[in-house]
Amino acid sequence: MTRLAALALLALLLVPAAARADDAPSYDRHVAALFSRLGCNGGACHGAVRGQNGFKLSLFGADPAGDRERLLREFGGRRVNFADPAASLLLRKATGEAEHGGGVRLRPGGAEYEVLRRWIAAGAPADAPSRVTALRVTPVEHVAKPGDDYALKVQATFAHGRTEDVTAFCSFESQDRAAATVDAAGRVTAKTAGEAALVVRYRAEPTLARVLIPRPAVGAFPDVTANNFVDAHVLARLRQLNLPPADLADDATFLRRAHLDVTGELPTPDEVRAFLADTAADKRVKKIDELLRRPGHAALWTLRFCDLLKAADFGVYADALTLEADAPRFQAWVRARLEENTPYDVFVERILTATSRDGRTAAEYAAEVEALFEGYRPGRPDLDLYRNRRTLDLYWQRRGADGVGGAMQVAHSFLGLRLECAQCHRHPHDVWQQDDLLQFANFFTRVRKVGFQGDNEKRFPDAAEQQKRYDAEGKRLEAVVKQRKEGDGKRLDELAKAAKADLDKLGKRPAAELANHKAVMAMADDFRRETQQLEKKSKLMPEVARRVMHAEIRLLPTAKAASVTSPLGTREAAGLRLPGAAEVLELPPDVDPRAAVVAWMRRPDNPYFARAIVNRVWAHYFGRGLIDPPDNLSAFNPATHPALLKELRDGFIANKYDLRWLHRTILLSRTYQQSSTPRPEASTDRANYAAFPLRRLPAEVFLDALSTATGVAEKMDMQYHHWPADVKAVEVPFAPRNPFVVFVLEQYGRPTRNAAVQCDCERDGGASVLQVLTLANHPQVWLKIRDPNGRVAKLSKAAGADKVEELFLAALGRLPSAAERAACAEYVRTAPTPEAGLHGVLWGLLNTREFVLQH
The missing domain is CATH 1.10.287 (Helix Hairpins)
Structure with missing residues (x-):
């Protein structure tokens, strides 16, 4: 023991008993909480992996006992001074008396300063960890006018039964500072019309409040009728905020929107004419039902699920797994389940609990593998063979599908959770710690790892x-x-x-x-x-x-505990614990742990599973989730319409996880069918659905729309892999050999399906100048427009056809206005040839926002 450490210990022993009274601040409830409130243990400060300037705290106080030990014992004990608490380096740095890279954090004599000083004066006592069982903020929802302010109050109930006002030990953050701000004391100030979620954190525990700031009422709220419960929730919020909803979209806009969103395809000119001529009151309902039954719907959602499930990177060639052979098989299996409208919980069960044998003998499974190899030829009969399998063993035959990596993929794909930060430390923006990730990963460590292990012959x-x-x-x-x-x-x-x-x-x-x-x-x-x-x-x-x-996927009888290695060292955790659960599960050796995960997912009170897919389907239709981003179901990321999300989730479960019920419910809503042109009073709204939100078409849908509008399909050049030449972009299982297609898909945001990226953001929906220039100037776009077998060439030879009208219907899904018709007719009349004029009209239509955007 050094001399300084000995002196520090002696000083601790000499602290008077009165100074260590029971009324001294609690280290666990107060001091550790202040480190979080003041930002000391944040990732940018002493909570960083290696700390700051020789002093390290656990991120957000994940290890309070270790933090206290470092505070008292490191640096020769000089961080605290029991003889003269005010001279403690801890306080001198925080007040700016000593140089501190984090700046001034405390005011001498202030309430926070006094908590720390009194704790040091009492001998820096430790106390038993106080687990928070309930954290309540009041008011949890408040309606205010611009300029109003009010105070939040936070109460914590601890495991030993004590309830305490902890407002002074919390940090506060507004998720929309333009609408409302909240200061360090929890005082909220309403700014402008809108709403803001207020995130309150006590130690590492979160809770939420919400402030609504209605727009000043101007006239009566529009008299609109809800189509279903979706609209009831949306309209109630809009009425509360005095944001008038947009009018209904016209029939042509609705038809184009529904076609692209449900099937990934543009409507044909004849379909548009027939729909516009239909006078039936329920024609939109019938059209939605028809589109949900079309092959394009299964194809489009196969694309979405293959993105989500990372249908790529299958093992290694040495194990007889290849992208070209197996990505189409993966895709065929998913599409078959969607065509059958397999209940979503069953769909997930047959993925997560997959084995290669599916209950068959080794010889029977080997015969299937032989048939798959023999089927890899023109026509791809192997696809029909694989799509009829009961389970999707290819999900587990991808690289990184087992252990910790597999657990993160399962959490992201099926629970909407981001756990990757917990590989190293407590998640900086969520509640997850390393043990949460590792004990969840233990449910998947018994899945056999694909590849040559050196002793496979002995083990199997x-x-x-x-x-x-x-x-x-x-x-x-x-x-x-x-x-x-x-x-x-x-x-x-x-x-x-x-x-x-x-x-x-x-x-x-x-x-x-x-x-x-x-x-x-x-x-x-x-x-x-x-x-x-x-x-x-x-x-x-x-x-x-x-x-x-x-490469056979099977369940092993035993497995090592999951572990991770990071700059903080190697850590492992035994036991099976589900995300958010407090108790460790005990399972018999003959029970597949993955089945326990599925059973937990199916529980009606599961906080993630059904909400995750409901939220993602909503995001597909509106460009943002009710929880956004849609793959971040975090306690720190609240839903904009929590009651709507709950009713959708409950209805989805009550309808036995019927995906088509979910799609149909959203599509039938007035919220989905309203115009994308907002009323002036709601022009700035972005989260309350006062109008249908504009968004760019997905890469594959855009490319197929370009081919449909020009009448010239892209040849994918995939015959080398025995794939049809005329496959659509939404059906392509991996990057084709056509360089134009590859270029467009990359520029318009098609994801690579990288298993290491656990984020829906891998599909990029943003816009860029290069996208605009591609559509305006790429030689292949002009070749499609001028193709001798394309739409313009055929129209030029058609007698009696209204050629301008046909181009509008084909590209934009609507009839031209009188002004548009006249302008286009004049352009064609003055062009070198009528056909050249029509080329220019089609080029102009393709380069409008109306073509590129879903509206």
């Missing part, structure tokens, strides 16, 4: 038996091929060569002789083809063997 003898069988069959076929080539094959080739040479000679021959020569040549061709098939199969056998041996 039944698979090893199949491997030996297929390796032996491959060698046998290789010998047969060699024998055929060197024996009968060589002899038949020589006879066929002689017969062909004889046939090529001039002169007449008897018919029988000609037929005999052709029969010899045909026999040689048949023999050659059979040999080629045997040779191909001989090469497939080792591939089958490797996949059976190294």
Whole structure:
């Protein structure tokens, strides 16, 4: 023990008993809370990985006991001075008396200063950790006028039953400072019309309040009728804020919007005309039901789920897994389930609890693998084979799908949670700690890791038996091929060569002789083809063997506890604990832990599972989630319309997780069907749905719309991988070889499906100058417009057609106005040729916001 440390200990022992009275500030409830309130243990200060200037605190006070130990024992104990508390380095730095990179944090004599001084004067006592069981803020919701201010009060109830006013120990933050601000004391000031969520943090525990600032009423609120409960919630909020809703969108706008959002396709000119001519009162309802049954709906949501589930990066080639073969299989399985409208909870169960055998024997599974390899050919019969599997083992055959990485993917994809920060430390913007992540990861550590591990043959003898069988069959076929080539094959080739040479000679021959020569040549061709098939199969056998041996997904009997290694060192945690749960689960060895996760997800009170998909579907239609970003269901990220989200979630569960019910409910709402042009009084609203929000079309939908409008489909150039040439962009399972398509998809934000990126933001919906220039100037766009088999070329040859009207209907899904019709007709009349004029009209329509945006 150093001399300074000994003196510090002596000073602690000499503190008078009166100074250590029970009424001294609590380290756990008060001092540790002040470190959080003052920002001392934030990620930018002493809560950083390596701390600041030699002093480190756990992030947001995750380890209060360790923080106290470092505060008292490090640096020779000089951070606290029991003999003269005011001379403590802790206080001198915080008040600016000593140099402090974090600036002045305390005022001498202030209430916060006195808490720390009195604690030091009492001997810096420790106390038992006080777990918060309830944190309440009042008022939880308040309606104010611009300029009003009011105070928040926060009460904490602790596990030992004590309830205490902790307002002075909380930090406060407004999530919309333009609408309202909140100061360090919890005093809220309303600024302008709108609403703001107020995040309150006591230690690391969050709670929320909300302030609503209505716009001054001007006239009566519009008399609008709700189509369903979605509108009831939205209109109630708009009425509360005095934000008048937009009018309903016209029929043409609705039709185009619904077509693109539901099927990813533009309506045809004939569909637009028929819908506009339909006078039935329920035509929108019928159209929604029709669109939900179209193949495009399953195709579009297959794209969305494959993005979410990261349908890429399948194992390694050495394990007989490839992107070109397996991404389409993954996609085919997902699409089959969506076409069946499989309940979402069943859909997820059949992904998360997948095994390769699906209850079959090793030989039966190996036969399926063999059939998949043989089906990788033109027409891709392997896709039909895989889509009929019960479970999606390919989900677990991707790289990083097991252990901690797999847990983060499950949390993101199915729970809308971001846990990646918890790999190193407590999440800086959420409640998750390392143990939360590791104990959740333990549910997935028993899933066998794909790949050669060095002892697979010993660990999996039944698979090893199949491997030996297929390796032996491959060698046998290789010998047969060699024998055929060197024996009968060589002899038949020589006879066929002689017969062909004889046939090529001039002169007449008897018919029988000609037929005999052709029969010899045909026999040689048949023999050659059979040999080629045997040779191909001989090469497939080792591939089958490797996949059976190294890529079969199965549940292991035991597994090591999950661990992470970070700049803070290596940490592991045993036990099975679900996100947000306090208790560790005890499961029998024969129970699949993944099944326990699914059972928890299905519980009606699960706070994440159903809300996550409901929120994502809402975000698909409105460009933002009721909780936004839609993959961040955090206690610090409240819903704009919590009651609406709850009713959608409850209805989704009550309807047995029926995705089409969810889509239909949102689509039928007036909120979805209203105009994108807001009323002037609500022009600044962005979160309350006073108008339909404008957003750019997704990359694949935009590219397909460009092809539809011009009448020229893009050839994806994927025949090398046995993929149809005329596949649509929304159906492409991986980047094609067509350079224009690759360029457009990259520029318009198609995600790479990187398993290391746990964020919906991998699909970029933003706009850029390059996107504008691409549409305006790219040579391929002009080639599509001028294609001799394209829409303009066909219209130019059509007699009696209103060509300008046809282009408007094809590109924008509506009829031109009188002014637009006249301007376009004049442009075509003055163009070098009528066809050139129509080229210019179509180019102009494609370069409008109306074409690029969903509106």
